[in-house]
Amino acid sequence: MKNTDVKYLESNALSFLNNDNAMNTLHAIRRGIERELIRTTPENRISNLSHPEVLGSALTHPYITTDFAEAQLELVTPAMTERKATFNSLASLHHFVATHLPEDEIMWGASMPPELPNDDEIKIAAYGSSNAGLHKVRYREGLANRYGKRMQLISGIHYNFSLPDSFWATLHAHLGSELPLNDFISDRYFHLIRNVLRNGWVIPYLFGASPAVDKSYLADQEHPLATFDEDTYYLPWATSLRLSNMGYSSNEQSLYPTSFNSKQEYLTDLCHALTTPSARYAHLNSEQQLNGSVLQLENELYGSVRPKIVNDQLRPLYAMCHHGIQYIELRSLDNNPLLPLGISEEQSHFLDAFLTYNALAPSPELTDDERELIARRQELVATEGRKHGLLLPTLEGDIKLKDLGSELLDAMIPVATWLDNAFATQGHKQGIEREKAKFVDSNLTPSAQLLAMMKEEKLSYKRATQRLSIVHFKQHQDTKIEEEEMENLTRLVTESLVKQQQMDTQQDISFDEFIQKKNYLQCDCEIEEAVA
Numbered sequence: 272m273k274n275t276d277v278k279y280l281e282s283n284a285l286s287f288l289n290n291d292n293a294m295n296t297l298h299a300i301r302r303g304i305e306r307e308l309i310r311t312t313p314e315n316r317i318s319n320l321s322h323p324e325v326l327g328s329a330l331t332h333p334y335i336t337t338d339f340a341e342a343q344l345e346l347v348t349p350a351m352t353e354r355k356a357t358f359n360s361l362a363s364l365h366h367f368v369a370t371h372l373p374e375d376e377i378m379w380g381a382s383m384p385p386e387l388p389n390d391d392e393i394k395i396a397a398y399g400s401s402n403a404g405l406h407k408v409r410y411r412e413g414l415a416n417r418y419g420k421r422m423q424l425i426s427g428i429h430y431n432f433s434l435p436d437s438f439w440a441t442l443h444a445h446l447g448s449e450l451p452l453n454d455f456i457s458d459r460y461f462h463l464i465r466n467v468l469r470n471g472w473v474i475p476y477l478f479g480a481s482p483a484v485d486k487s488y489l490a491d492q493e494h495p496l497a498t499f500d501e502d503t504y505y506l507p508w509a510t511s512l513r514l515s516n517m518g519y520s521s522n523e524q525s526l527y528p529t530s531f532n533s534k535q536e537y538l539t540d541l542c543h544a545l546t547t548p549s550a551r552y553a554h555l556n557s558e559q560q561l562n563g564s565v566l567q568l569e570n571e572l573y574g575s576v577r578p579k580i581v582n583d584q585l586r587p588l589y590a591m592c593h594h595g596i597q598y599i600e601l602r603s604l605d606n607n608p609l610l611p612l613g614i615s616e617e618q619s620h621f622l623d624a625f626l627t628y629n630a631l632a633p634s635p636e637l638t639d640d641e642r643e644l645i646a647r648r649q650e651l652v653a654t655e656g657r658k659h660g661l662l663l664p665t666l667e668g669d670i671k672l673k674d675l676g677s678e679l680l681d682a683m684i685p686v687a688t689w690l691d692n693a694f695a696t697q698g699h700k701q702g703i704e705r706e707k708a709k710f711v712d713s714n715l716t717p718s719a720q721l722l723a724m725m726k727e728e729k730l731s732y733k734r735a736t737q738r739l740s741i742v743h744f745k746q747h748q749d750t751k752i753e754e755e756e757m758e759n760l761t762r763l764v765t766e767s768l769v770k771q772q773q774m775d776t777q778q779d780i781s782f783d784e785f786i787q788k789k790n791y792l793q794c795d796c797e798i799e800e801a802v803a
Contacts, residue, residue: 287631288689292441297693299435300623301598303350304361306606306613307426309379310342310372311740315485315733316386317393317424318342318376325371327764328771330398330407334364334763339411339423341394344368344378350431350598358616362750365612367760369747378747380608380740382513383484384424385733386502393420401774402785406561409786413560413567417523417552421488425519426606428614431579432626433598457534457595459630460578464531464599465637466629467576468645471603472652472663473625473676474575477706478618479511479656480605480717481518483725483732489517502731510656510718511605514575514649523551524573525646527565532636537578538592541569545588545792562790575603575649588792601626607717608736611743621702624687631686641666657713673710680707 287293310318322329322337322344329337338345346368348360368378379385387393395411398404414423439456448455483505489496494517496504512518527544530536544565552563561567569587577600582590601622606613637645648663652672655661662669680703687699709715714723725735780788 287442287445288685290441290445293438293445294689294693296435296438296441297690299352299437300627301350301352301431301433301435302354302357302619302623303348303431304357304614305345305347305429305431306361307338307428308344308346308606308613309340309384309424309426310344310376311379311385311737313375314386315737316388317384318373319392319394320373320376321394321397323371323373324768325764326368327767328399329396330401330404330767330774331770332763332767334360334760335368337396338426339396339414340420341396343396343424343426350433354616354619358612358619361612362747363752363756363760365747366750366752367757369744377737377740377744379426379736380606380610380613380743381732381736382426382481382511382606383518383732384421384426384488385736386485387421387424387487387490390415390420393424395420399771399775401771402778402780402782403774404771405782406785406789409558410561410567410571412558413552413555414571416555416559422519425513427513427519427602428604428606430601430604430614430619430622431598432601432623434627434630453595454534457578460596460599461531461533461537462634463626463630464576464578465634466632467599467601467626468531468637469634469641470625470629470679471575472645472648473679473706474601474603475511475514475605475649476652476656476672476676476716477621477709478604478607478717479509479514479653480607480609480721481511481513482506482509482718482722484512485731485733499725500729500731502733503725505722505732506654507722508655508658508661509653510716511603511653513605513653514603515653516650518653520573523549523565528639528642529572529574530637531578534578534591534595538588541566541572542588542792544572545569557786561786576601586792599626605717608739609717609720611746617698617702617705620696620698621706624683624690624699624703627690628683628686632682657716657719659713676710677707680710 312318322341326335334347336345336347337343346361346364348357351357395408395415398407436456439459440452443452443455450458483499483503486502486504489504496506499505527547529540547565548563549565552560555563566572578591578596579600580587580590580594580597582594604614644664644666651661651663656672661672663672663675665675683703684700687703690699691697713719721735724730725732730738
């Protein structure tokens with residue numbers, strides 16, 4: 272970076288919106304969606320059947336796999352430049368699964384799980400007998416022993432988003448950066464991530480859809496939730512119990528904060544957590560977890576947003592070290608049980624405007640004080656977000672949630688208009704106006720709508736979710752999918768099963784040797800050696 276005032280350069284980034292070359296790059300924005308869903312029975316319980324072979328191998332299928340549990344599906348679209356194509360792909364995957372599941376099973380459309388049995392009845396996902404498959408199982412056994420199986424059954428939606436290299440190259444020139452382009456891109460993705468952390472509280476407020484949970488989730492646990500009915504706990508103003516401290520979180524990880532101020536700081540902190548023995552998990556032996564570090568693997572790091580890179584040859588830490596960041600993964604989206612796909616195209620317009628705004632708005636480094644403030648703000652929104660007059664902590668003092676939200680969305684309008692002009696649409700600006708109305712009337716939020724349905728129709732959480740899931744499951748079955756797409760998904764099933772069979776029978780080293788190799792970690796970013 273030239274020796275110029277950094278704050279000026281950052282504020283100058285918004286003038287980038289007048290750059291015609293920049294607008295021409297926007298059509299190459301790529302987005303992909305990952306949705307986790309649990310297969311359930313007519314009794315609103317998690318299925319005890321194995322992952323259906325008619326869906327292919329969960330280890331090797333590129334788009335249909337499993338998450339933590341054998342009954343927990345994960346549907347993954349490719350990253351695409353056409354929004355319609357992304358959602359068509361997601362709909363195709365839902366249709367394929369819905370038409371191939373065992374009789375009476377459906378896909379649970381909410382984030383918080385259905386009625387759960389005892390932990391020993393919850394089957395960890397299986398991936399065959401290859402070393403790679405057994406490694407995935409051992410990792411999940413570690414998750415179960417560290418956090419409990421119930422927490423791992425919380426499902427969500429991950430929104431993968433990348434701005435094209437041509438966009439970053441144009442911004443690189445606009446700002447007069449002297450960083451190599453690849454380093455500049457990584458630096459700007461961390462810039463984006465810091466702003467997502469600051470502004471990300473709006474995601475659970477606007478889109479949170481988990482204000483209640485089945486009582487089995489908290490069996491024999493102390494908790495602050497109120498009783499809704501004989502089967503349900505809830506909080507009256509909650510938006511996303513999934514994102515609260517009683518949801519998908521880790522007290523242990525909070526003791527080892529990860530910096531997002533630069534790629535080097537991030538990788539250093541991540542490596543520290545991957546190589547530091549944890550006293551909390553010291554009682555677990557080598558058959559109960561991959562290793563005794565604070566993090567077994569990079570993917571164990573929780574958080575609302577992650578930097579990501581696609582590289583099958585290198586461990587993520589090394590790939591990111593040597594090749595930089597390719598995209599970000601927004602992880603704070605609840606499954607919305609009111610929507611067939613859990614997410615809508617209209618919501619995607621808003622998310623693109625939100626993420627692009629965060630890429631361009633000023634983004635100073637995060638201090639420890641601001642990180643603590645961000646955590647308190649998210650917990651407040653997750654548990655009390657719709658409470659009238661709720662104040663949120665900021666660096667400038669407490670501010671009303673509705674005022675803070677309206678101010679942020681107003682600031683996003685120039686970016687939304689820019690995107691609309693580039694795509695010849697009105698979807699981005701309309702998305703902001705639609706979401707802004709939720710700050711005026713919190714009853715418009717999915718969390719409020721779900722609770723209203725439960726109250727008006729006297730439905731427990733599991734009955735309400737089941738009713739919605741059945742309707743959407745029937746829609747998935749009836750969705751018209753192009754014959755070529757169905758043939759492609761059928762072909763992938765066969766190919767994935769053949770590939771897993773080959774992996775199961777072609778072992779070149781023992782599993783213990785494989786584990787030792789995987790656990791080895793060289794944290795010097797200057798060393799090119801990588802663990803495959």
